[in-house]
Amino acid sequence: MKPLLQSETFVRIAAPLAVGVALLAVWEIGCRLGSIPVYLFPKPSDILASLIKNGPSLLRALLITLRITLQAFAAAVVLGTLIAFMFVQSRAIEVSLFPYAVLLQVTPIVAIAPLIIILVKNTQLSLTVCATLVALFPIISNTTLGLRSVDPGLASYFRMNRASRLKTLVRLRIPGALPYFFGGLRISSGLALIGAVVAEFVAGTGGRSSGLAYEILDAGFQLDIPRMFAALFLITVTGVLLFGAMVGLSKLALSNWHESEIGAEA
DSSP: OHHHHHHHHHHHHHHHHHHHHHHHHHHHHHHHHTTOOTTTSOOHHHHHHHHHHTHHHHHHHHHHHHHHHHHHHHHHHHHHHHHHHHHHHOHHHHHHHHHHHHHHHHSOHHHHHHHHHHHSOSHHHHHHHHHHHHHHHHHHHHHHHHHHOOOHHHHHHHHHTTOOHHHHIIIIIHHHHHHHHHHHHHHHHHHHHHHHHHHHHHHOOOGGGOOHHHHHHHHHHTTOHHHHHHHHHHHHHHHHHHHHHHHHHHHHHHTTTOHHHHHHHO
């Protein structure tokens, strides 16, 4: 069984890597055969060279964007979880407020980001607020769904034993909601990054406090397309790593007892 699992793990890692390498090879060869100018569509080798050349500035910008992303993600997790707990304790509160959470989700952040940036004087804080608003809804929605998706028999058992709301929440609802919660984390982590980048685009902040979005804008103004693609590559890699971290956290928390992870490993 163990060699089989190891083989499946190897395939899951090797297959995407092989496809990625093949796509990069086709990209490189196609650009060379077509003699495509670098200012129109750079080759992977051009992007790599730009990544090495502009490494210090891109890394500094990445750290700024990542800081905003993590701050927004943490704020979304805390606020979203508290709101979900409030919703599950009172149906009236959920019915009254959930439509506004949906309204917040469907409103484009580019439409309200300028207002937030004007109202919140601190630029970094305003960017964090914008990214938090983008990342908030999946936590609210998934956690609320998980807290309500309890086994009816277990719920009746808790009621029969006259368990308090707090004991039912801690011992029944929260353990049952964890798979939904971690599913929300996977979505929210990527949305926090997207929100941070979009907010940086709207703010257009430069200088040493600028993130990867400004690097993309500046590279576009200078027609330095390889640097633009290098910044996009760093954003993509960051998003993949955040998603992978949430998957790993989910497996760490659930693999020893919950059927959603035990079944995946069987």
